[in-house]
Amino acid sequence: MSKRFIVLLGPPGAGKGTQAKMISEKLDIPHISTGDILRESVKKDTPLSREVKQVMEKGELVSDSLLEQIIKERLNERDCDKGFLLDGYPRNLSQSETLKAILSEKNIFDDVVALEISVSDDEIVQRLKNRRSCPNCGMVYNLVSNPPKKDAICDNCGYQLVLRDDDKEETVRQRLLVYHQKTEPVIYFFEKFNKLLKVNGNGTPEKILEEVLEKLN
Numbered sequence: 001m002s003k004r005f006i007v008l009l010g011p012p013g014a015g016k017g018t019q020a021k022m023i024s025e026k027l028d029i030p031h032i033s034t035g036d037i038l039r040e041s042v043k044k045d046t047p048l049s050r051e052v053k054q055v056m057e058k059g060e061l062v063s064d065s066l067l068e069q070i071i072k073e074r075l076n077e078r079d080c081d082k083g084f085l086l087d088g089y090p091r092n093l094s095q096s097e098t099l100k101a102i103l104s105e106k107n108i109f110d111d112v113v114a115l116e117i118s119v120s121d122d123e124i125v126q127r128l129k130n131r132r133s134c135p136n137c138g139m140v141y142n143l144v145s146n147p148p149k150k151d152a153i154c155d156n157c158g159y160q161l162v163l164r165d166d167d168k169e170e171t172v173r174q175r176l177l178v179y180h181q182k183t184e185p186v187i188y189f190f191e192k193f194n195k196l197l198k199v200n201g202n203g204t205p206e207k208i209l210e211e212v213l214e215k216l217n
């Protein structure tokens with residue numbers, strides 16, 4: 001199969017993380033989540049990580065320059081030679097331009113496709129309130145539509161599941177606001193380059209994956 005360079009777009013709670021895991025396994029490409037990289041890096045207690053943590057807890061965007069550094073480093077790792085799936089980057093127009101420059105330099109911008117998973121705001125607020133994540137392996141559950149087998153315990157690794165700080169209702173509403181103002185333009189950025197594929201995000205993860213794979217082919 002040819003190399004795949006995929007940018008996953010859609011509001012927080014659209015199911016990007018779940019789809020990203022499934023798509024990256026299916027296509028055997030690394031799943032690069034800037035949210036996961038940031039959550040991992042703020043576990044260390046440094047002045048910078050404290051600052052970043054505060055920004056994330058408010059549902060705001062972390063600085064473009066830090067993200068540029070993170071994404072450049074990550075895309076230079078060997079496993080990205082076979083393709084990659086970006087989840088959570090780019091988040092605004094400036095990051096879109098940065099990504100275009102990085103990928104153009106690697107001669108792969110022409111091969112990139114952007115996949116938008118669309119879901120309404122009301123549905124998202126309901127979903128995120130019920131979302132529980134594993135702080136150890138990153139598995140994501142929904143107490144209503146995709147509960148763990150044992151109450152609040154990760155099926156995969158046995159860790160206690162948590163409600164992410166930024167999945168609290170007030171933060172979710174702020175993240176949606178930021179999404180509409182800053183991230184939605186990224187969709188039009190890729191559309192302008194004829195790179196946009198759209199998938200309806202309502203339905204089971206398996207059904208959505210089926211539609212994703214159909215669209216990618």
Ligand code: AMP
Pocket residue numbers: 012034035036038055056057059060061062063067087088089090091095166175
């Ligand atoms: P996510 O898991 O993708 O929803 O990201 C969680 C939080 O990490 C976001 O609400 C932002 O505060 C931060 N974040 C993740 N990716 C980016 C990015 N590309 N640019 C700025 N902030 C980001």
